[in-house]
Amino acid sequence: MKFLPTEFATYAKNNLVLVEVDFPRHKKLPTEQKTANDALQAKYKIEGYPTIIVLNGDGKKVGELGYMKGGRRLSRRNWTRRRKELS
Numbered sequence: 065m066k067f068l069p070t071e072f073a074t075y076a077k078n079n080l081v082l083v084e085v086d087f088p089r090h091k092k093l094p095t096e097q098k099t100a101n102d103a104l105q106a107k108y109k110i111e112g113y114p115t116i117i118v119l120n121g122d123g124k125k126v127g128e129l130g131y132m133k134g135g136r137r138l139s140r141r142n143w144t145r146r147r148k149e150l151s
Contacts, residue, residue: 085101085104086101087101087105087113108125108128111130112130113130114130115128115129115130116128116129116130
């Protein structure tokens with residue numbers, strides 16, 4: 065979680081379950097993993113990478129962030145702002 069601001073990292077540790085799913089372009093995945101990734105991509109309508117999806121306790125999508133011009137720094141600010149909006 066080095067890329068996340070301290071405030072969000074603390075919030076996440078106490079309130080969230082973080083899951084990272086990798087969709088490598090140059091690495092062959094085992095068939096079972098590729099099938100699982102494809103199902104997640106279809107379910108949450110992922111169109112580009114990186115994509116961060118926020119789900120509630122029932123698995124319903126309540127927020128999403130993707131690539132933003134300005135890179136990681138801008139994404140951190142937006143992530144923190146979105147967390148406050150979703151709280």
